[in-house]
Every structure is written in C-alpha cells, then in structure tokens.
Amino acid sequence: MMRELSLHGRIEILKHLMDGAMTLSELTKKVGCLPTSTISRSLKILNDCCMVKKNGNKFELTGIGYLIADYLSNVEQILPLWEYICDAGEFMKILPTELKPGLVYLCDAEIEPDPYAAMMKAFEDIKKANRYGKYITKIVSYEINIYMIERNIKGVHDYVIFYPDLLEKNIKVTAQAVKDVIGNTDIPIDELRRLINSDLKVLNLPFQLGIIDGKVIYLQMSQAENAPFFISRDKKCVEWGEKIFDYFWEIAEPVDLAAELKRYL
Template sequence: MSSNILKLYEKVRDDLKFLTASDVRTKIIIVLNGGSKNLSDLKEETNLNSSTILHGMSQLEEKNLILKQSGGYSLSQTGKIVALNLINLIKASTSLGELEKILLMHEIEVIPNYLLENIGSLNNAVVVESTPTDVMKPHTVHAELVSRSKEVKYISSVLLPQKIESFDELLEKGSLQLMLTEDVLEKWIEIKGRETLKKELLEKDFKLWKIENAKMSFTVADNFFALGLFSTDGMYDLNKYLISEDEEAIKWGNRLFDHYLKQAEEVKL
C-alpha cells in the first residue's frame, strides 16, 4: 500500500508544491471557493495588490484551476475539487493542535479512517479537562449540554453513572438512542431495573442497542458532540472530553454513530 502511495506522490509532487508553496495562489483558491469574484473583490479579501493577484491568477489559469468570465474569476471544476481538499487540509492542520490533547496517547482506532481523514470537521472542538478544584468538570459540562438537548445518541463501553441521571431527565422531553457494550448494558439494566427500562422502551422515544466493540464514551446530540477515549494503557480517561457545539462537528458525530449502528444489535427486553 505505502509503495503505491509513494509512486503516486512522485507523479503529483510538483502539483502539490504548486498548490502549497505560494500564499498568493492558496489565498486566491480559498476566496474563489466562495463564488465568482472580480479583481476588486480579490484585493479586498486577500489583502494583496493587483499585480500580485494577476500574476497568481495567470499561474492558476495555466493549470486550468480558474476561469475568467466577463470581468470575473471563478474556479474551474478541477479547481473546486482542489479547493475543497486544500480547505480540508487547512482545517485538519488547525484541529490537530487542540485535538492532540485527546488523540495523543489515546486509542484512536475506534474512529474509522474515512472519518479521521475528515478530522478537520472538528476544528472548532475543545478539550474540556478535569482540574484539581473541579475533577468532574468534563462530566458536568456534558450534563449541562444534555440538559439543553432534544435528541441524544450515545455509545459507551464504560459505565458512567452520572449519564443515567442525565438521560432520565432527557427522556421526559426528548429522544434517546443508547448503544452499549454487553457488560455495560447488563450493569445499566441492573441499576435502572429491567421493568423500568422495558417500560421506557415501550412508552418513550427511546431505542437501545448492543455493540460488541466500541472503546469510547461518545455522544452526539442536536446541539453538541462529545468524545471520551481510552488511554493507550487500556484505561478509560475520565479526565478529558472533546466537545464541540459546531454544526460540522455534529454532522461528523452522526456519521460516527451511523458507522457503529451498522454493527449493532437492537435490544428487546
């Protein structure tokens, strides 16, 4: 696999350098991704002078990445694809500074590769950490967000009792989808009571699944996304939650939930 990618790199390395080695070309591509612009628009949005922009435009035209039409400039079809990938790379690079707090030394294999490739969707996420004076801070923040939610989807391979109370309150006004590993499910039933859970499944907007392998505590709701991971030593990290209220992060979270839903078995008590 790596040898094939290296061969591909040899073919496109000059194109990659062309796209990333010039601030001018990069800024023009990003601005034009927002729609057709004239020279005045480009000057205002890039803070570059006319001659610099026109030189960059000429280079991009030679690569068939932009089109000149009736005094305006726009991306070609190829240019649009390049712009989307370039923007995604920028977002991913921006995200990694904050995400490193939770991704480094944690088990990220639970996130499928196609979602790791789109990690830029989490560029506005923050890591909420425990402090010496507030060790429960990540879970308090999570509970507060759940209290404002109307719809929650939750995956977990760890039992966090405080979640049970939060979700009980949610079910009085909203919908809940739980996906739990077998041992966590058994403990959840023990705490809640089988008959109580059965009644909620029948009477509330509530669905319950069993999943074999999902080493995380993960929530995606209508108003936020949250992710807790296991450390590489095999222990769940209670002290960190990656949280975002950004719409793009919520969409990313729904894709992660759907990924595991395909592997889950619905529970009928």
C-alpha cells in the same frame, strides 16, 4: 499538484479568485507580496493544472479550482484544532468524507481537558433530559445508569452504541440499576422493554459521543485515556454530531437489551 500549489502564493491566488474573476493587475494588488511577473507565472501553472482559466482579460477558477480552493479553506479554518486532530487519526479515518468539514464547528466549542470533569458535566445534562439521548460510549457507570433509567421511565428515549468488549460488564451494571429503580423485576419482557425505553447496539468505535435532547454535544475524538472532550451547545455543531451518530447507528449491530437484562434479573 500539491507541490505546485505550495509555491509562489498560488494558494492565495486561488483563495482570492473564489470572490470572482480578476485581471492580472487586480490579483497582484490583492496578493500584495509578490511582483506581477510571479503572479503571471503562477497563473500559467494553475491553468496548466486545470484550476484556473482565462476569460478575456480576466482569470477565473474552474470547477476543480473551486473544489481545491474550498478544501484548502476548510483546512485553514480547522488549524486551531490541529493538535487534537493529530491525535485523532482513527476517528478521522472512519469519519465520512461529507462530515469532515463539520469539524470547523468544534473551533468554538468548550474544550474540557479532564475526561472525568467532562463526564460530570454530561451527568448533569443527562439528569435534565426530557426527550432523548444518543450515545457512543464505553463508560460503565452505575450512577449514570440509575439516572438514565429514571428518565427512561418518565419518557426519555435513549439510543446507545456500546463497545462490544465492555457490553457484558455494562449489562450487569444496568441490571443492578434496574433492580434498584424498579424494585419488582419479575415482570414480562415486553413490560421491561417499555420501562427501560432504550435501544442498544454494539460497534467498536475509536471515539465517544453524547447528544442530549438535541441541545448539547460531548465529543471525545481519541481513545487515549486523557483525551479532552469538546462540549458545544451550538445548534450547527449539535446537528453535525447527530449526523455522525446516525451514520454509525445504521451500521451498528442491534442488541435485545431487555432480553440481555433478563439474564440477571
């Protein structure tokens, strides 16, 4: 089927028919670069593939035709991201099918090629958070933990999916940050849970994601050391990022953060 689509402007025919039924002459005029005889042969092949049907003297898309034309349109829209998607095979593999069209929102995002610079920008947004943060991360940072705990105490709630292999290291760093922020660590575990105000889960994922206050998204689609971050404050892009996070949050394994911290406090 894809071989048939690749020939004689058939993709162009499908795209134009998305606007509505057309006669052969109307389609020939719309496509522009092919003679009527070629358009006619292509329509016959598309009809044989159940993508186009004839209704009177006009041609229109079938349900399959609309599905394929819409899919091809989505692929065309994300062409500016081609090189980044090529390097994000594992991310694309696990991204739910229904969320893949949302990649188009990244076309207008800021691309920060320096992961460290992206982390510093995220750091500034974390310091300004006043509601919540959602993170899929492998970053172990004492400084970021300090600011997150200070915000947690003031009411910001964090949801974190962490890499299993780095969990123990992060627990130790977080425990030190808790000691330095709270001071008195000889407190009941329920009080500790209230103060740290965070939910932690673990899942091995091939990307990093941060959503702060539902206002900004940071996304690194590859585990490569120098993979760029996409940064966007566009509402639709942020909402798409939230759906990605929520999907993986449901399947991640819960960790009792307060109990883990107590081992080092």
